[in-house]
Amino acid sequence: MLRQEVAAGSELGKQAKGFMDAGKLVPDDVIVGMVGVRIRQQDAKDAWILDGFPRTLPQAEALDRNLPPSAAVSHVIYFALPEQVLMGRLTGRRTCSKCGAIWHLESKPTKTSGVCDTCGGSTTQRSDDHPDKISKRLEEYRTLTAPLLAFYRSKGLLRELDANRPAAVVNQELLKLMR
Numbered sequence: 612m613l614r615q616e617v618a619a620g621s622e623l624g625k626q627a628k629g630f631m632d633a634g635k636l637v638p639d640d641v642i643v644g645m646v647g648v649r650i651r652q653q654d655a656k657d658a659w660i661l662d663g664f665p666r667t668l669p670q671a672e673a674l675d676r677n678l679p680p681s682a683a684v685s686h687v688i689y690f691a692l693p694e695q696v697l698m699g700r701l702t703g704r705r706t707c708s709k710c711g712a713i714w715h716l717e718s719k720p721t722k723t724s725g726v727c728d729t730c731g732g733s734t735t736q737r738s739d740d741h742p743d744k745i746s747k748r749l750e751e752y753r754t755l756t757a758p759l760l761a762f763y764r765s766k767g768l769l770r771e772l773d774a775n776r777p778a779a780v781v782n783q784e785l786l787k788l789m790r
Protein backbone atom coordinates (compact mmCIF):
# COMPACT_ATOMS: atom_id res chain seq x y z
CA MET A 612 0.00 0.00 0.00
CA LEU A 613 2.88 2.29 0.94
CA ARG A 614 4.69 1.65 -2.33
CA GLN A 615 1.49 2.21 -4.32
CA GLU A 616 0.80 5.57 -2.68
CA VAL A 617 4.36 6.72 -3.26
CA ALA A 618 4.22 5.61 -6.90
CA ALA A 619 0.85 7.34 -7.38
CA GLY A 620 2.31 10.55 -5.98
CA SER A 621 -0.65 11.18 -3.69
CA GLU A 622 -0.37 13.74 -0.90
CA LEU A 623 0.18 10.99 1.70
CA GLY A 624 2.56 9.24 -0.70
CA LYS A 625 4.64 12.41 -0.99
CA GLN A 626 4.76 12.73 2.81
CA ALA A 627 5.80 9.09 3.15
CA LYS A 628 8.49 9.45 0.49
CA GLY A 629 10.03 12.34 2.41
CA PHE A 630 10.53 10.12 5.45
CA MET A 631 11.70 7.15 3.41
CA ASP A 632 14.23 9.23 1.45
CA ALA A 633 15.58 10.50 4.77
CA GLY A 634 15.95 6.88 5.94
CA LYS A 635 13.28 7.33 8.60
CA LEU A 636 10.30 5.17 9.52
CA VAL A 637 7.05 6.47 8.07
CA PRO A 638 5.03 7.81 11.06
CA ASP A 639 1.88 6.04 12.20
CA ASP A 640 -0.39 8.93 11.21
CA VAL A 641 0.74 8.77 7.58
CA ILE A 642 0.34 4.99 7.45
CA VAL A 643 -3.06 5.09 9.12
CA GLY A 644 -4.08 7.89 6.76
CA MET A 645 -3.32 5.58 3.83
CA VAL A 646 -5.35 2.77 5.38
CA GLY A 647 -8.22 5.23 5.82
CA VAL A 648 -8.06 6.20 2.14
CA ARG A 649 -7.83 2.59 0.99
CA ILE A 650 -10.81 1.30 2.92
CA ARG A 651 -12.98 4.10 1.54
CA GLN A 652 -12.45 2.80 -1.99
CA GLN A 653 -15.25 1.10 -3.86
CA ASP A 654 -13.94 -2.48 -3.62
CA ALA A 655 -13.75 -2.17 0.19
CA LYS A 656 -17.32 -0.91 0.48
CA ASP A 657 -18.75 -4.13 1.98
CA ALA A 658 -15.81 -5.37 4.00
CA TRP A 659 -12.05 -5.28 4.43
CA ILE A 660 -9.39 -7.11 6.38
CA LEU A 661 -6.19 -5.71 7.84
CA ASP A 662 -3.58 -8.44 8.16
CA GLY A 663 -0.81 -7.75 10.68
CA PHE A 664 -1.91 -4.16 11.24
CA PRO A 665 -2.18 -2.31 13.60
CA ARG A 666 0.86 -3.60 15.46
CA THR A 667 1.07 -1.00 18.23
CA LEU A 668 -1.32 0.78 20.55
CA PRO A 669 -0.70 4.22 18.96
CA GLN A 670 -1.47 2.71 15.54
CA ALA A 671 -4.70 1.18 16.86
CA GLU A 672 -5.77 4.47 18.42
CA ALA A 673 -4.93 6.41 15.26
CA LEU A 674 -6.88 3.86 13.23
CA ASP A 675 -9.95 4.36 15.43
CA ARG A 676 -9.77 8.13 14.94
CA ASN A 677 -9.43 7.68 11.19
CA LEU A 678 -12.35 5.37 10.51
CA PRO A 679 -15.90 6.64 9.94
CA PRO A 680 -18.35 5.13 12.48
CA SER A 681 -20.00 3.15 9.69
CA ALA A 682 -16.68 1.41 8.96
CA ALA A 683 -15.37 0.96 12.49
CA VAL A 684 -13.42 -2.19 13.35
CA SER A 685 -15.97 -4.93 14.06
CA HIS A 686 -13.87 -8.07 14.64
CA VAL A 687 -10.34 -8.59 15.88
CA ILE A 688 -9.02 -12.12 15.48
CA TYR A 689 -6.17 -13.31 17.68
CA PHE A 690 -4.40 -16.38 16.32
CA ALA A 691 -3.18 -17.93 19.60
CA LEU A 692 -0.17 -20.22 19.29
CA PRO A 693 2.45 -21.43 21.82
CA GLU A 694 5.78 -19.75 21.08
CA GLN A 695 7.54 -23.06 20.54
CA VAL A 696 5.06 -24.05 17.83
CA LEU A 697 5.30 -20.61 16.26
CA MET A 698 9.08 -20.94 16.19
CA GLY A 699 8.82 -24.27 14.34
CA ARG A 700 6.40 -22.85 11.80
CA LEU A 701 8.62 -19.88 11.05
CA THR A 702 12.04 -21.57 11.02
CA GLY A 703 10.72 -24.32 8.70
CA ARG A 704 9.20 -21.88 6.21
CA ARG A 705 10.75 -21.72 2.75
CA THR A 706 9.79 -19.36 -0.07
CA CYS A 707 10.30 -19.91 -3.79
CA SER A 708 12.61 -17.19 -5.08
CA LYS A 709 10.94 -17.40 -8.51
CA CYS A 710 7.15 -17.70 -8.02
CA GLY A 711 6.80 -16.80 -4.33
CA ALA A 712 5.11 -20.10 -3.36
CA ILE A 713 5.43 -20.85 0.35
CA TRP A 714 6.57 -24.27 1.59
CA HIS A 715 7.40 -25.78 4.93
CA LEU A 716 10.09 -28.36 5.73
CA GLU A 717 7.66 -30.43 7.82
CA SER A 718 4.06 -29.51 7.09
CA LYS A 719 4.34 -28.74 3.35
CA PRO A 720 7.65 -30.08 2.03
CA THR A 721 8.69 -29.88 -1.63
CA LYS A 722 9.24 -33.20 -3.43
CA THR A 723 12.91 -32.35 -3.94
CA SER A 724 14.64 -30.49 -1.13
CA GLY A 725 15.25 -26.86 -2.07
CA VAL A 726 13.29 -27.02 -5.35
CA CYS A 727 9.82 -25.51 -5.80
CA ASP A 728 7.20 -28.09 -6.90
CA THR A 729 5.25 -25.45 -8.78
CA CYS A 730 7.89 -23.82 -10.96
CA GLY A 731 11.23 -25.55 -10.32
CA GLY A 732 12.74 -22.41 -8.79
CA SER A 733 14.97 -22.61 -5.75
CA THR A 734 13.43 -22.21 -2.31
CA THR A 735 15.09 -20.03 0.27
CA GLN A 736 14.60 -19.03 3.88
CA ARG A 737 13.57 -15.42 4.48
CA SER A 738 16.22 -13.65 6.53
CA ASP A 739 13.35 -12.68 8.85
CA ASP A 740 12.76 -16.36 9.66
CA HIS A 741 16.17 -17.12 11.18
CA PRO A 742 15.85 -18.02 14.89
CA ASP A 743 17.70 -14.93 16.17
CA LYS A 744 15.51 -12.63 14.05
CA ILE A 745 12.39 -14.45 15.23
CA SER A 746 13.41 -13.96 18.86
CA LYS A 747 13.78 -10.26 18.15
CA ARG A 748 10.34 -10.15 16.48
CA LEU A 749 8.80 -11.98 19.44
CA GLU A 750 10.39 -9.55 21.84
CA GLU A 751 8.94 -6.68 19.80
CA TYR A 752 5.60 -8.46 19.77
CA ARG A 753 5.55 -8.80 23.56
CA THR A 754 6.33 -5.16 24.23
CA LEU A 755 4.56 -3.38 21.35
CA THR A 756 1.81 -5.63 19.98
CA ALA A 757 0.58 -7.77 22.89
CA PRO A 758 -1.00 -4.71 24.61
CA LEU A 759 -3.49 -4.66 21.71
CA LEU A 760 -5.14 -7.77 23.16
CA ALA A 761 -6.32 -5.90 26.26
CA PHE A 762 -7.20 -2.85 24.15
CA TYR A 763 -9.52 -4.78 21.82
CA ARG A 764 -10.79 -7.08 24.58
CA SER A 765 -11.99 -4.04 26.54
CA LYS A 766 -13.93 -2.94 23.47
CA GLY A 767 -15.54 -6.38 23.21
CA LEU A 768 -14.05 -6.96 19.75
CA LEU A 769 -11.43 -9.61 20.46
CA ARG A 770 -12.05 -13.15 19.28
CA GLU A 771 -9.47 -15.75 20.18
CA LEU A 772 -8.67 -18.52 17.73
CA ASP A 773 -6.67 -21.59 18.80
CA ALA A 774 -4.26 -21.71 15.85
CA ASN A 775 -2.44 -24.79 17.10
CA ARG A 776 -4.54 -27.06 14.89
CA PRO A 777 -4.44 -28.16 11.24
CA ALA A 778 -4.89 -25.34 8.72
CA ALA A 779 -8.27 -26.62 7.50
CA VAL A 780 -9.70 -26.60 11.02
CA VAL A 781 -8.29 -23.14 11.76
CA ASN A 782 -9.77 -21.89 8.50
CA GLN A 783 -13.22 -23.26 9.32
CA GLU A 784 -13.09 -21.79 12.81
CA LEU A 785 -11.95 -18.44 11.41
CA LEU A 786 -14.91 -18.25 9.04
CA LYS A 787 -17.26 -18.88 11.97
CA LEU A 788 -15.63 -16.11 14.00
CA MET A 789 -16.01 -13.60 11.17
CA ARG A 790 -19.76 -13.91 11.02
Ligand SMILES: [Zn+2]
Nearest residue numbers: 707710727730
Ligand atom coordinates in the same frame (compact mmCIF):
# COMPACT_ATOMS: atom_id res chain seq x y z
ZN1 LIG B 1 8.13 -21.55 -7.50
